[in-house]
Amino acid sequence: NAGVTQTPKFQVLKTGQSMTLQCAQDMNHNSMYWYRQDPGMGLRLIYYSASEGTTDKGEVPNGYNVSRLNKREFSLRLESAAPSQTSVYFCASSPGLGLTDTQYFGPGTRLTVL
Amino acid sequence: GESVGLHLPTLSVQEGDNSIINCAYSNSASDYFIWYKQESGKGPQFIIDIRSNMDKRQGQRVTVLLNKTVKHLSLQIAATQPGDSAVYFCAENIVGTYKYIFGTGTRLKVLA
Numbered sequence: 001n002a003g004v005t006q007t008p009k010f011q012v013l014k015t016g017q018s019m020t021l022q023c024a025q026d027m028n029h030n031s032m033y034w035y036r037q038d039p040g041m042g043l044r045l046i047y048y049s050a051s052e053g054t055t056d057k058g059e060v061p062n063g064y065n066v067s068r069l070n071k072r073e074f075s076l077r078l079e080s081a082a083p084s085q086t087s088v089y090f091c092a093s094s095p096g097l098g099l100t101d102t103q104y105f106g107p108g109t110r111l112t113v114l
Numbered sequence: 115g116e117s118v119g120l121h122l123p124t125l126s127v128q129e130g131d132n133s134i135i136n137c138a139y140s141n142s143a144s145d146y147f148i149w150y151k152q153e154s155g156k157g158p159q160f161i162i163d164i165r166s167n168m169d170k171r172q173g174q175r176v177t178v179l180l181n182k183t184v185k186h187l188s189l190q191i192a193a194t195q196p197g198d199s200a201v202y203f204c205a206e207n208i209v210g211t212y213k214y215i216f217g218t219g220t221r222l223k224v225l226a
Binding site for chain 2: 004031033040041042043044045048050056090101102103104105106107108
């Protein structure tokens with residue numbers, strides 16, 4: 001039982017390049033999330049998917065797109081990377097039952113945009 | 115190396131002592147709270163949670179205290195061990211919503 005997995009672990013991009021961050025969970029969770037973590041700031045929500053087939057914007061969605069491919073997988077795409085998107089990206093999942101909905105996190109992707 | 119958390123407040127404790135990490139939460143409507151532990155280069159790891167209908171909850175070597183009057187949360191770690199060295203942060207949530215507010219965290223250093 002791997003929990004939440006993310007690929008790649010590290011990535012360096014040049015400004016304007018595109019890439020997709022992959023996330024998968026094996027806990028049969030309904031909800032999945034993408035966060036970014038920057039120095040001196042708490043985790044900030046980029047996008048979330050409450051259930052398979054739905055996605056919604058979070059606090060900082062500009063410059064990103066997401067796809068909930070199936071119940072297990074939730075990807076984050078940067079169409080034209082900018083230096084301001086240099087950050088550590090975390091995927092999380094939760095049961096999504098509308099009760100106390102604990103989020104469980106992946107190991108993160110460390111992205112640098114030059 | 116890990117650049118997140120360079121300027122965090124730091125709590126240094128001797129191995130074997132008890133640690134108390136504090137968090138002031140922001141939304142008086144929040145009714146669910148989680149403490150996470152984040153080791154260098156890793157993702158946040160769930161430690162313990164508490165709902166607002168409780169003042170205290172205990173786990174293995176950890177206790178969370180909630181004071182709703184002053185919107186304060188604390189995490190107590192008993193007999194702190196070197197493996198407890200990490201950044202600890204709290205998260206608040208309104209049950210039934212998908213929005214979490216995460217604190218910036220406190221770095222715990224365990225001195226041998």
